[in-house]
Amino acid sequence: MNVNGRAVTADVEPRTLLVHFLRDDLGLTGTHIGCETSYCGACTVIVDGRTAKSCTMLAVQADGAEITTIEGLAADGELHPVQEGFWERHGLQCGYCTPGMIMSAVGLLSENPDPSEDEIRHGIEGNICRCTGYHNIVRAIEYAAAKMRGEEPAPAEWETQEVTA
Amino acid sequence: MFPRSFEYVAPADLAEAAEALASAEFAKVMSGGMSLIPMMKLRLLSPDLVVDIGKIRGLDQIEDRGDAIAIGALVRHAQTAASDAVPAALRTAAAWTGDTQVRNRGTTVGSVAHADIAADQPAAVLALGATMVARSASGTREIPADEFFVDALTTALEPGEILAEIRIPKAGGGSAYEKLGRRGGHTDYAVAGAAAWVQRSNGSISDCRVALTGVGTKPTLAEGVAEALIGTDGSASAVEAAAARATEGVTLLEDLYGSEEYKAHLAKVMTARALTQAIANA
Numbered sequence: 001m002n003v004n005g006r007a008v009t010a011d012v013e014p015r016t017l018l019v020h021f022l023r024d025d026l027g028l029t030g031t032h033i034g035c036e037t038s039y040c041g042a043c044t045v046i047v048d049g050r051t052a053k054s055c056t057m058l059a060v061q062a063d064g065a066e067i068t069t070i071e072g073l074a075a076d077g078e079l080h081p082v083q084e085g086f087w088e089r090h091g092l093q094c095g096y097c098t099p100g101m102i103m104s105a106v107g108l109l110s111e112n113p114d115p116s117e118d119e120i121r122h123g124i125e126g127n128i129c130r131c132t133g134y135h136n137i138v139r140a141i142e143y144a145a146a147k148m149r150g151e152e153p154a155p156a157e158w159e160t161q162e163v164t165a
Numbered sequence: 166m167f168p169r170s171f172e173y174v175a176p177a178d179l180a181e182a183a184e185a186l187a188s189a190e191f192a193k194v195m196s197g198g199m200s201l202i203p204m205m206k207l208r209l210l211s212p213d214l215v216v217d218i219g220k221i222r223g224l225d226q227i228e229d230r231g232d233a234i235a236i237g238a239l240v241r242h243a244q245t246a247a248s249d250a251v252p253a254a255l256r257t258a259a260a261w262t263g264d265t266q267v268r269n270r271g272t273t274v275g276s277v278a279h280a281d282i283a284a285d286q287p288a289a290v291l292a293l294g295a296t297m298v299a300r301s302a303s304g305t306r307e308i309p310a311d312e313f314f315v316d317a318l319t320t321a322l323e324p325g326e327i328l329a330e331i332r333i334p335k336a337g338g339g340s341a342y343e344k345l346g347r348r349g350g351h352t353d354y355a356v357a358g359a360a361a362w363v364q365r366s367n368g369s370i371s372d373c374r375v376a377l378t379g380v381g382t383k384p385t386l387a388e389g390v391a392e393a394l395i396g397t398d399g400s401a402s403a404v405e406a407a408a409a410r411a412t413e414g415v416t417l418l419e420d421l422y423g424s425e426e427y428k429a430h431l432a433k434v435m436t437a438r439a440l441t442q443a444i445a446n447a
Contacts, residue, residue: 014173014215015205036166038203041266050243050269056202057270060173061195061219104265125352126264 001065003028004072012059018052019043021059022069030070030099034128041127044100044107045069051107053126070099073106081147082106082140089156091140093131101127105141113149117142168205175217179329182218183302187325189214194327196238199263199271200279218327227251233296233332242268242276245286252293252333253446254340254360254439258285261344261351278328282317282418283354283379289342291376291384292360293333297321300329314383338364338372339446343438344379345431347422355379356422357431359387359411361439363399365447370399375436380428381416389413390436399444408437 001008003026010025022028022045031054034042038056045054046068073080082105085091092098101124108115108123115123120141121134129137139157146153172189176182186192192214195201204210218224224239227248234250245251245259246268259273262285276286277297290310297308299322306326313321322328344351344358357379364372373391378384389410397403411432417425 013170015168015170017167017206020167036206038199038267041264044266047270051266052270053266056199056206058173058198058202058217060175061198061217063175063220107265107269123265126266 001062001067003067004069014058014060016059017055018045018057018059018062018067019054021062022054022067028069028071032096032099034096034100039128040097040100041104041124042097042100044103044127046103046107049110051104051126068103068106070102073102080106080144082109082144084147085140085142085144085153086137088153089136089140089143091132091137092129097127097129097131101129101137105144108141109145109148114145115141166206168202169208169211171205171212172214173217174214175220178221179218179224179300179327180302182216182221182327183300183325185214185216186327187302192216192324194218194278196275197241197271199267200275200281216327224329229335230332231335233334236273236331236333238272238274238327238329240273242271242273242286245273252289252340252362254292254342254362254443255286255289255333257342258289258358258360261285261342261346264352274328274331277313277331278320278322280314280318280320280383281354282382282384283347283356283358284384285342285344285355285358285378287314287384288355288358288360288376288378289340290331290333291386292342292362292374293340294336294362294374295334296332297328298330298332299323299326301326305329311386314385317382319383336362336364336372338362339443341439341442341446343435343442345435357428357435359432359435359439361436361443363394363440363443363447365399365444368398370394370397370403370444373440375411375440377411377415377432377436380412380432381418385415387411387413387415387432387436390440394440401441404437404440404444408433408440411436 032042034040224237347353393407
């Protein structure tokens with residue numbers, strides 16, 4: 001298979017899950033293991049252009065596939081617009097769900113470059129965050145979507161909201 | 166958490182897959198693996214051999230065969246959900262299956278063959294009067310949808326058979342699917358769901374099938390509903406009267422998500438909604 005542009009070859013036991021192959025054999029520990037029951041989406045990677053939960057895929061199923069993990073997003077020291085969005089709009093608290101959340105957002109924006117808030121919320125329904133209540137994650141994806149369309153992202157809410165004591 | 170050890174083959178065609186399936190004492194077919202892999206990880210299922218049909222070419226097509234739409238064994242939920250050739254009930258059921266990642270890998274045919282008691286697409290293929298095409302080492306067998314679902318996670322498929330294709334007759338009319346999901350709205354498995362298909366001629370309903378999911382041990386045809394609706398004008402009052410018979414002859418099953426009473430109520434509500442939409446689509 002090809003992982004983040006690098007051809008890799010290995011012999012694995014059939015029961016090796018893709019997430020274990022990525023983390024333990026290739027050392028790509030950015031892909032997280034969360035619930036292990038296909039619910040939480042922390043292990044999301046992109047397989048042949050579509051998002052997949054790597055805890056629910058055998059490594060052998062990915063034989064010959066093109067895989068992108070969180071490590072494959074930034075190029076030449078520049079963050080991917082979705083990574084930048086999570087940074088700029090503080091789309092995380094503990095960060096555990098973040099790699100999977102970002103990969104799902106990348107998958108969503110590749111199919112729908114201008115999603116509504118509703119489409120974003122449904123687009124990330126396969127990813128669970130137990131800290132944020134999703135609010136800033138949605139703002140982060142909106143930021144990335146604008147950037148990727150070549151537009152200026154809306155200012156952060158904390159810069160525009162007035163606070164009254 | 167990972168499965169017990171198993172042998173793995175990825176055959177190049179269906180004939181080879183059928184041969185492999187017949188070669189082991191306990192073999193399972195895998196398409197997307199969205200149901201099989203979680204069950205194997207939980208060790209609810211530990212096959213000796215997994216026959217991965219995922220590498221077989223040509224099974225990922227939705228084909229118009231003139232009198233039927235044929236859905237191949239590797240057509241993903243996302244593909245079914247996005248296809249204009251697929252009737253609305255199945256398209257909607259596919260769009261409401263799992264989440265984005267699951268819809269990218271899981272297959273319509275796999276979901277039907279798995280026959281989860283609360284899955285969406287089995288109800289849709291039942292309401293649409295589909296034919297299941299099973300392939301084994303000894304040839305091909307066609308099974309009508311209303312004989313296919315036997316019990317929870319149990320179908321009419323024999324151990325050596327692969328569900329290779331689902332054919333949906335191009336019978337005209339209109340169809341729809343409605344559900345309440347376990348996480349609210351349409352998300353997650355159905356607490357209760359109803360798929361409806363209706364045909365109209367000369368201002369009245371000439372044919373109808375409604376199938377329920379999530380309320381019993383298998384997707385079930387609500388025959389009383391069809392009986393009550395056929396011959397009426399399909400008005401709101403006719404739909405309401407027909408939907409009231411949704412659970413007639415259906416063995417209801419209480420689960421974590423609702424009592425028998427609640428499931429019966431939802432079955433009627435979802436039946437009425439699906440019928441109303443199907444009639445509008447007809």
